[in-house]
Amino acid sequence: MARILQLDTAVAELVNDGDTVAMEGFTHLIPMTAGHEIIRAGRRNLTLCRMTPDLIYDQLIGAGCARKLVFSWGGNPGVGSLHRFRDAIQNSWPVPLEIEEHSHAGMANRYVAGASGLPFAVLRGYAGTDLPAHTDTISTVRCPFTGEELAAVAALNPDVGVIHAQRADRAGNVQFWGITGVQKETVLASARSLVTVEELVDELPAQPGAVVLPSWAVTAVAEVPGGSHPSYAQGYSERDNTYYQDWDAISRDRERFRQWLDTEIHGSERSPR
Template structure:
């Protein structure tokens, strides 16, 4: 298999283009924050951002002037407050309006499933009695060919130009392993035309083959692999570092003030060369506080011929 490793700078330069539909996925942990920062550094414009749970990295991409449309099912600062930039754009068109296409969590999952399977739509029942169809014309009904006259809601597929996900580890060809919350990363990758995987570390083929069930995304679906330790901060990477709750609490106040937000963006993203400099700037005290202990799973015997 070919070596697909590259730098974050080169991956974003090659695979993210102005006007693209870009999926950034990772649920609660393994959020591809460092990739979002590099998109801001490279000043991509006119992006449609697809993110099931739009959170801090969404707020930052909006403040960086990168995103003109958001497709999401949840917006918020992960139980720690609001997203100031997002609210200003949706509620007051300040400094400019944001086109927002809203779905439920499961609706977004179904869009990725349809996109990954190249289906024209995906059926679901959960919009019955919901107000969402009144604000999203993309939620429609079809008649079941199996039940007499039954109407069921459907959602359209989503096929991003590029999907970027963060993971714990991969080999050089892109076999990507995730544990803990796995979210919708695999489906988001399969739905996309191009896929970039950002990982905490590269491991040998032997490590991946020793635990094949942990390979959530196979190499054939991946175009590039980027090694970026601590690249999910302030979210966590199970087994590598904890969630930076202090950062989440601070973000509500940072993003509430447009001037303070832009000052933060300049200092921590635009004026840093890359994520390694961002990590160093955070300081060792932060990373010591986010350190995690060992909690190994029991070995599994896959068996082999004698």
């Protein structure tokens, strides 16, 4: 059953050096504040998994938390490159970064296989690319019914899955809606999970289209209003487009990035909104 914890306590208990950590949320409900707490906790040698690494992984990489990135696309959405990510790849700053690249469909299927307790997933994909030649977690299988050769991807089972959601009740049942992506699969595939939420409520109200993660599937819940900023939480906040634009200039320069870490992460309990 999920425990209700403070964010710093949850990160201290659930995220260890060397863990494989998946922080999911697409455009919406990105667990930014949880990522900042991981930086603040000084975690190192993490394997970071995410279908679409954006600002939060740029920040984690720049802070020296990551040794490997497993992903299917990376960028500052609507703006350009992730400059801390590029610096790590091109110049090994602040530490060398290994990468494992997949397609979106491949990553999604890896989470589904992990959540389903299966060793791999089968899909039509990767044909005509050189990703299988460079990626140990991509292979092929032959269909026993038709003889067709199909792509196969290894299940992804992170040590820790982290997501943000709109609500949870005090028993730890989580409710979220909007663009739901692979958040459910991330939690179910992970050995441990942390869900930050906009609010804790006594009872989850009916919500059309909502996904509910039962308490028994979640390790810990932390109430973190605004925890997805600068991304948005449908029904609670809007996307902060200026933040994404400002990040481009901050992330281009190592010294400016260090100043950002000092003032916005280590100099405060939470990054300001």
